[in-house]
Amino acid sequence: MDALDGNAIAGQLVVAFGHEMTTASGVCGRCGGQALLAETNVYLRAPGSVARCRACDNVLVVMVEVRGYTVVDLTGFSALEPA
Amino acid sequence: MAFISRGFRGRRREDADPSRVPPGQYVTSDFPVLSAGPTPHTPLDRWDFRIVGEVDEPRTWTWDEFQAAPHETVTVDIHCVTKWSKLDTTWTGVSVDTLLDGVATTAGYVLAFSDGGYTTNLPLADVTGGKAWIADGYAGEPLDPEHGGPARLLVPHLYFWKSAKWVRGLELRRDDQPGFWEGYGYHNYGDPWKEQRYAGD
Amino acid sequence: MVELVEQTRQTKSIVLDPPDWTGHRAGQHVDVRLTADDGYQAQRSYSIASAPEDQHLELTVERLDDGEVSPYLVDELRPGDQLELRGPIGGYFVWERSLGGPLLLIGGGSGIVPLRAMLRHHLATASDVPVRMLYSARSLDDVIYREELMQAGAEHGIDVRFTLTRKQPAGWDGYARRIDRDLIGEVSWPAGERPLVYVCGPTPFVETAAEALVGLGHEPGRVRTERFGPT
Numbered sequence: 435m436d437a438l439d440g441n442a443i444a445g446q447l448v449v450a451f452g453h454e455m456t457t458a459s460g461v462c463g464r465c466g467g468q469a470l471l472a473e474t475n476v477y478l479r480a481p482g483s484v485a486r487c488r489a490c491d492n493v494l495v496v497m498v499e500v501r502g503y504t505v506v507d508l509t510g511f512s513a514l515e516p517a
Numbered sequence: 518m519a520f521i522s523r524g525f526r527g528r529r530r531e532d533a534d535p536s537r538v539p540p541g542q543y544v545t546s547d548f549p550v551l552s553a554g555p556t557p558h559t560p561l562d563r564w565d566f567r568i569v570g571e572v573d574e575p576r577t578w579t580w581d582e583f584q585a586a587p588h589e590t591v592t593v594d595i596h597c598v599t600k601w602s603k604l605d606t607t608w609t610g611v612s613v614d615t616l617l618d619g620v621a622t623t624a625g626y627v628l629a630f631s632d633g634g635y636t637t638n639l640p641l642a643d644v645t646g647g648k649a650w651i652a653d654g655y656a657g658e659p660l661d662p663e664h665g666g667p668a669r670l671l672v673p674h675l676y677f678w679k680s681a682k683w684v685r686g687l688e689l690r691r692d693d694q695p696g697f698w699e700g701y702g703y704h705n706y707g708d709p710w711k712e713q714r715y716a717g718d
Numbered sequence: 719m720v721e722l723v724e725q726t727r728q729t730k731s732i733v734l735d736p737p738d739w740t741g742h743r744a745g746q747h748v749d750v751r752l753t754a755d756d757g758y759q760a761q762r763s764y765s766i767a768s769a770p771e772d773q774h775l776e777l778t779v780e781r782l783d784d785g786e787v788s789p790y791l792v793d794e795l796r797p798g799d800q801l802e803l804r805g806p807i808g809g810y811f812v813w814e815r816s817l818g819g820p821l822l823l824i825g826g827g828s829g830i831v832p833l834r835a836m837l838r839h840h841l842a843t844a845s846d847v848p849v850r851m852l853y854s855a856r857s858l859d860d861v862i863y864r865e866e867l868m869q870a871g872a873e874h875g876i877d878v879r880f881t882l883t884r885k886q887p888a889g890w891d892g893y894a895r896r897i898d899r900d901l902i903g904e905v906s907w908p909a910g911e912r913p914l915v916y917v918c919g920p921t922p923f924v925e926t927a928a929e930a931l932v933g934l935g936h937e938p939g940r941v942r943t944e945r946f947g948p949t
Contacts, residue, residue: 436921437555438945442763445749445807454809472810472942477553478949481598481678481698484553491555493634500702500715507701517809520802522752524794527760528786543758547784600758 437475443483446497447471450504457517463510464492471495486510533604537594539709542602549601550663553697557632557662557683564667566651567686568616571624576616580667583653586611591650593673595680596709608671609654613644613687616651624689628696629670632683637696638705639672639679641689648674651684676707676714721797725778725862729828730792731767734775736803741770744839745812745832745916745944748777748805752787762787762949765831765918766806769838778862780828782948811916811944814839819847819914820907824927826854826897826919829946833918834863841874850877852905854897854923857885879905897923899930909935918944 440447440456447455456472467489474485474494482498487510494510508514533544561580568576578586590609596602628638643649652671653660660666665682672679678698699705704713712718721733744766751761768776781792795801813821813836821840823833830853840849851870855861861880871878881893881901893901907913915936917927924943931941 436945436947438921438947438949439943441747441808441811441944442949444747444810445763445804448807454807456808456810470810472944475555477555479549479551480553481551481703482553482701486554491633493554496701498698498701498703505702520753520800521755522790522802523796523799525752525754525760525790527752527754527758 437477437486439476440470440472440474440485442476442478443485443495443497444472446483446504450497450506454517458514459517460494460508460511460514462487462490462492462494463512465490466512528601531604533602537604538602539596540712541714542596542600542709545601545603547601548603548606548664549597549599551597551599552663552682553635554633559632559667559683559685561667565685566616566668568620568689569686570628570688570690571622572689573621576620578616583611583651583668587615588654589650590654591671593671595673595677598676598678598703598707598714602709607656608650608652609657610650610652610668610671612647613649613651613670614647616687617645620689622689624691626690626693628688628690628694629679629681629684630686630688631669631681632685635681635683635697636694637670637679637681638694638699639675640693640706643675644670644672644687648672674708676704676709678703679707721774722795726860728792728860729778729780729862731776731778732791732795732801734777734801734803736775739775742766742775742806743808743812743814744769744835746806746808747832748775748803749807750777750787750791751802751804752790753802760787763807765944766835767831769835769842771842772838778828778831778834785948811918811942813914813916815843815845815847817914819849820911821847821849822906822913822915823849823851824854824897824902824905824915824917824919825851826923826927827856827860827946828862829917829919829923829944830855830862831918832944833916834867836916837867837870837876840876841870850879850905850907852879852881852897852902854881854883854919857882858887858890877905897926897930899933902927902930903934906931906934906936909937912937912940915941916944917941919946921945921947 485495496507723731767778870876
């Protein structure tokens with residue numbers, strides 16, 4: 435299954451954060467690699483959306499929609515700055 | 518209230534005996550591939566399956582040892598939390614009862630773990646008594662990597678996110694530890710007949 | 719929805735007039751949500767094919783044979799039907815003339831859609847940024863916006879090149895293979911010119927192009943990518 439990229443969850447991110455997030459820049463908590471959210475490997479076909487570090491596959495973002503709420507986990511990042 | 522898209526029906530749905538379709542599910546003849554990460558490709562000569570945790574001693578099977586274990590073929594219905602059900606799917610695998618045979622444990626829970634870091638939790642009672650297999654074949658063929666091959670957990674009576682793809686072992690535990698999706702709000706148990714999709718359902 | 723325009727056998731443009739639409743940037747997309755009468759919903763993202771300067775909003779959809787949403791949009795939708803949209807969305811894969819160039823647009827299959835929006839914006843604003851486009855398609859019949867792109871090449875000085883990977887017409891003197899580093903090297907400006915590059919298409923296409931560009935010395939920060947795929 436080929437991964438997509440952070441552009442594929444751009445709409446979901448806007449719903450969760452209230453603004454554009456694909457140009458937010460983060461540091462992977464596992465390998466220290468830096469990337470824009472648009473430049474992560476995204477897996478959409480799942481019970482939720484998962485964005486992984488392109489360098490080391492570490493899970494950076496998980497978004498799950500539960501009863502109208504979006505649960506967002508960004509703890510795969512050691513740092514994340516909005517654009 | 519969303520408006521209706523005239524003429525939209527969605528994926529081609531199969532008609533099915535309603536008594537076989539849990540609430541909120543649609544029946545498909547497709548077999549969608551859902552994944553939270555890249556497809557692992559562990560070479561079979563490096564693959565193993567382990568029973569660890571609250572056990573008298575850990576057990577390990579190499580691929581050859583796993584192949585030599587007695588296999589069964591079962592035909593079951595499977596239900597994905599994304600609302601798709603697939604009826605009469607045929608799998609070949611080793612019953613978890615066989616793998617746990619002779620294992621002494623006080624554990625009440627299991628955490629299945631997979632290549633790539635995926636985990637899912639179940640009561641031990643839900644993977645024993647003929648309810649679960651480690652499946653290495655689907656529809657008469659070796660299980661495709663996209664569908665969890667070389668081997669996946671198969672627990673058809675629960676939502677299919679519990680049937681961990683690329684499974685590498687079961688950790689037997691005295692306490693229940695939520696797995697990957699359970700930690701994000703999916704239901705801890707996941708009975709499709711009670712529509713237990715999310716925590717609190 | 720205003721109009722449907724067949725682009726190729728497998729793709730159709732959907733022209734819309736959303737009320738309260740406040741405009742967009744070239745490269746952005748919308749999320750389309752469909753609801754069946756039993757409440758079943760499906761949602762997909764589609765790049766906006768029109769420039770911000772165009773009168774209507776245009777989406778171009780490729781029918782995937784085993785798709786759930788695209789066959790409905792391409793085969794079933796009729797003028798007068800309504801679509802539920804969210805957007806415009808995206809801040810990364812966007813180009814506007816103030817970003818400058820030179821501008822290199824590399825598209826594979828339906829990946830050409832957001833690049834066409836960028837090209838239209840470039841032309842509509844009479845931008846003097848030099849533009850080159852490389853479009854990979856299976857055959858000439860699969861080239862979306864064929865006349866428009868050829869016209870851009872012939873009349874507007876845009877360097878538009880095609881590579882037809884499966885079937886070429888008689889006498890074809892363009893590229894006839896899948897993209898590779900040599901092909902990209904021939905089409906691209908040298909890395910020293912620091913072009914802004916936008917690559918869009920299926921994941922393997924995008925990864926091949928991005929790797930080739932970085933291998934040719936282009937700064938990763940000036941290469942923007944958008945992967946398309948089944949969802």
